[in-house]
Amino acid sequence: MTEFISRYPSDLESNWSGDCQGLTHNETHWFVSTAREARRLAADKPARIWKVNLGRDLNKDFETRTSTEVPEPFKSLKYDHFGDIDYFEGKIFAPLERSGGSPIDTFLLIFDATDLHFIGSAPFSQQAAHNSMCQAPWCAVNPKDKLLYSSLFESNELIVYRVEIKINAVKLTFLRSQPLLDHNGMPLHIKKIQGGAFSTTSGLFYISNNSEENPGISVFDTLTWKHAGHVNVDFDQGGVAQEEIEGLTLWDLSHGQDLTLSGQIHLVILNNNLIADDQVSIVHFSESAERRDPVVSPRSPSCAALSNTRKSLIRARDRAEDANERKMLNIRLGKNSAQMRLLGCLMTEDEG
Numbered sequence: 001m002t003e004f005i006s007r008y009p010s011d012l013e014s015n016w017s018g019d020c021q022g023l024t025h026n027e028t029h030w031f032v033s034t035a036r037e038a039r040r041l042a043a044d045k046p047a048r049i050w051k052v053n054l055g056r057d058l059n060k061d062f063e064t065r066t067s068t069e070v071p072e073p074f075k076s077l078k079y080d081h082f083g084d085i086d087y088f089e090g091k092i093f094a095p096l097e098r099s100g101g102s103p104i105d106t107f108l109l110i111f112d113a114t115d116l117h118f119i120g121s122a123p124f125s126q127q128a129a130h131n132s133m134c135q136a137p138w139c140a141v142n143p144k145d146k147l148l149y150s151s152l153f154e155s156n157e158l159i160v161y162r163v164e165i166k167i168n169a170v171k172l173t174f175l176r177s178q179p180l181l182d183h184n185g186m187p188l189h190i191k192k193i194q195g196g197a198f199s200t201t202s203g204l205f206y207i208s209n210n211s212e213e214n215p216g217i218s219v220f221d222t223l224t225w226k227h228a229g230h231v232n233v234d235f236d237q238g239g240v241a242q243e244e245i246e247g248l249t250l251w252d253l254s255h256g257q258d259l260t261l262s263g264q265i266h267l268v269i270l271n272n273n274l275i276a277d278d279q280v281s282i283v284h285f286s287e288s289a290e291r292r293d294p295v296v297s298p299r300s301p302s303c304a305a306l307s308n309t310r311k312s313l314i315r316a317r318d319r320a321e322d323a324n325e326r327k328m329l330n331i332r333l334g335k336n337s338a339q340m341r342l343l344g345c346l347m348t349e350d351e352g
Contacts, residue, residue: 002231005263005284009059011271016062017280018045020270022084022138022195022247024092026113028054031092032062033247035099036080037278046070047080049094051116055258058282068116070096074107084138084195084208084247087113088146091165095124095136095150106134108148108172110165119165122172124150126159138195138247144203144222147175149196151207156180156189158196181226188227190218195247195268202289204228208267210245212237217248217267231285235269242272243281252292253284264290303345310336310347 018037023030030052037045050067052058070079074096083095092111105123112119124136127150139150141163148161158178164171182188191211198205205220217231235243246268253262263284271279301309313336317329340347 001288002229002265003286004234005286006261007269007281007283008260010281011279012059012281013277013279014061015045015064016048016050017270018278019047019081020246020268020278020280021082022249023266023268023282024085024087024197024249025054025251026087026090029113030054030058031085031087031113033082033085033094035082047082049082049085049092049111049116051113057260059260066116068111068118071109071118074109074121079107083136084140086138086140086197088141088143090114091119092116093139093141093148093163095139096121097134097136106136108136108139108161108163108170110163110170120168120170122163122170124159124161124172126161126174126177127152137193140196140198142198142205142222143200144198148172149178149198149205151193151196153193154189154191155193156187178225180220181224183227185224185226188218194245197248197250198222199250199290201250201252201264201292204289206231206248206250206265208245208248210237215245217265231265231287233267233269233283235283244270244272246270250290252290254286254291262286301339303340303343306336306340306343306345307347310340 019035021035022033032050034048036047046069048067048069050062052062079096079098081097081099085092085094090113092113094109096107096109106127107121107123109121110119127134127136135153136150137153139148141148148163149158151158160175160178162173162175180188190209193209195208203222205222206217208217216233219229221228248267252264264287265285267283269281313329313333317326320326
C-alpha cells in the first residue's frame with residue numbers, strides 16, 4: 001500500500017531547481033540531474049549532475065564543486081538535457097538529449113559516482129530507429145539481469161540494452177523490446193514518460209509519467225511485465241503553476257538515515273516558470289513492499305577493527321578541505337576513542 005508522506009523540499013527555488021529532471025542514490029549520497037534552464041528573467045543554468053550527502057538539507061543550494069556539467073564534445077554540439085539518471089555498481093548512468101529532441105542521436109553517458117568524472121558514452125541506437133527525433137527521457141539498470149532499460153517519451157514498450165564498459169570506451173548493444181502489459185495482458189501505452197526505477201527489494205519496476213489522462217507512477221511485475229498498481233500524485237497539472245512530474249528513485253529511508261526525510265518512493269515535481277527560475281519539489285511516499293527490515297546491530301567490534309577504523313578516519317580528516325567535513329570526522333574520532341577506552345583497547349600515541 002502506498003501512502004503520501006511529505007513534499008520536501010516544496011517549491012524550492014535554488015541553483016539546482018532549474019529544469020530538474022531526476023534523481024538516484026547510492027548508500028550514502030543523492031544524485032540529481034538537471035537540464036539547461038534558460039529564462040528571460042533568470043540566469044542561464046547549464047545541465048548538471050549533482051552529488052549530495054544523505055542527511056544534508058535538500059531545501060538549500062547545492063555545492064557546484066560536487067557536480068559535473070555536460071562534457072565535450074556534447075556541450076559544443078548543443079546537448080543540454082540530462083534525463084532521469086540511475087546508479088549501479090559505482091557508476092551513474094545518464095541519458096543525454098538536446099532540448100526539444102535530438103535529430104542526430106541521443107546518448108548514454110556514464111560517470112564515476114565517486115567524483116563524477118566522465119567515463120564514456122554510446123548512442124542509444126534503437127531510440128533512433130524508432131523515432132526521427134531521438135528520445136531517451138530516462139534510463140535504469142535492472143539489478144536482476146544487469147541490463148540497461150530505457151524508452152521513448154510515449155510508448156508501450158521498454159528498450160533493453162547490454163552495456164559494456166572498457167577503458168575510456170562504452171559499448172551499448174540493443175537486445176530486445178520489452179512490451180508493457182495491462183493487468184489482462186494487453187499492450188499498455190503510456191504517454192509522457194519521465195522516469196523509471198527498478199526495486200532491489202521487491203523486484204518491481206516503477207515508471208513515472210506526466211500524461212493528462214492518468215499521471216503518476218505505474219508499477220509493473222518484472223516477471224510478467226503486467227501492470228501491478230498505480231500511485232496517484234497530487235500536483236497542479238496544467239494550471240498557473242505548470243507543475244510537471246519528472247523522474248524518481250526508490251530508497252528506504254524508514255530507519256532514521258535522514259532526520260528530514262522518510263519513505264521508500266521519492267519523486268521529482270518541477271514547477272516550470274516560463275519567465276523566472278523554476279521551482280522543484282520532491283514528493284516522498286511510503287510503500288510497504290519497498291520497506292527493508294531494520295539493520296541488526298552487529299556485535300561489539302574488536303580492538304583491531306576499531307584501530308583500523310580510527311586510522312582511516314585520521315587519514316580522511318587530514319585530507320579533508322571542508323571545515324564541516326573535518327568537524328564531523330573529529331566527532332566520529334571522539335566516539336571511536338570512547339569505544340576503544342570502554343573495551344580497554346591499547347592506543348598508540350597518535351591514536352590517543
